């Protein structure tokens with residue numbers, strides 16, 4: 219049931235604060251991550267030498283966030299593989315390598331086959347899955363169920379945010395077991411994660427603002443999402459969301475990569491959605507924004523910087539809440555989801571049922 223919402227996608231966007239709470243709350247004990255309910259022992263995390271995340275689409279982009287987070291926080295090598303590529307490669311997986319497969323449905327055939335392959339190399343396989351008892355959940359050595367509830371819209375929204383939240387819990391647990399972080403750091407990290415639902419709830423209510431600004435985008439042929447670090451990983455999800463339901467061709471670029479080719483595509487009025495939430499690269503992203511703005515781009519900027527106004531270095535500034543940098547992406551992705559949703563609705567499309575796409579891809 220849509221419960222009064224015009225589309226399942228909008229309903230599911232609104233369900234995110236509750237879905238995140240449902241997913242993280244049972245896995246936090248005394249302020250620290252705890253996977254007792256999932257029966258994942260600490261020994262699973264011990265001796266972990268490296269991690270490969272394998273998934274498709276949005277689930278893979280959640281893995282990209284996990285990669286950037288874990289590498290910067292724990293200095294453990296993390297690779298993200300597209301499941302349909304991984305399954306036909308000779309994977310470099312050792313017995314202490316951890317393989318994390320991510321899937322909302324738990325039935326995506328490429329992800330399932332990738333898991334079957336990974337199971338031949340290591341016992342450290344873990345599935346982050348939403349659907350209980352699904353094939354991927356049954357065949358992985360350990361399962362961390364996300365508690366998003368049923369996701370009906372083809373475009374994944376709440377499943378993504380709970381997958382990302384699961385990576386935050388896992389990063390913290392792994393860091394503690396491997397003595398990469400101490401309890402004080404972990405408690406502070408988890409306390410910030412617990413605040414995410416309250417932080418994003420007011421942003422979802424800003425839907426009117428987003429609806430207005432997408433009016434400038436609906437006739438665009440192309441749109442670009444740019445950012446650095448975590449913001450870049452998030453941009454990939456923003457671009458996928460926009461293209462799958464609004465049919466506007468959208469690509470994500472690491473902002474520093476623009477001048478290696480992509481900037482040639484920037485001309486008058488081309489929408490560029492930029493995120494600048496990471497302090498250590500903030501000035502770099504701002505100078506990349508100036509470069510696209512100078513070439514006529516219509517720039518929507520998401521940042522925490524309160525000194526930026528509309529029509530300054532950007533055309534529209536969307537204020538992100540003042541959260542620690544590692545957590546800003548939860549806020550930004552909600553805005554991306556709403557941009558995609560309203561671009562689709564503004565074009566008279568049904569965002570719940572984009573052409574050519576199925577909710578679960580069970581054939582190759």
Ligand code: M6R
Nearest residue numbers: 275276277321322323326373374
């Ligand atoms: O069920 P899964 O998470 O394994 O599905 C993976 C992708 O097919 C899925 O995320 C797809 O990219 C979504 N339609 C994106 O919104």
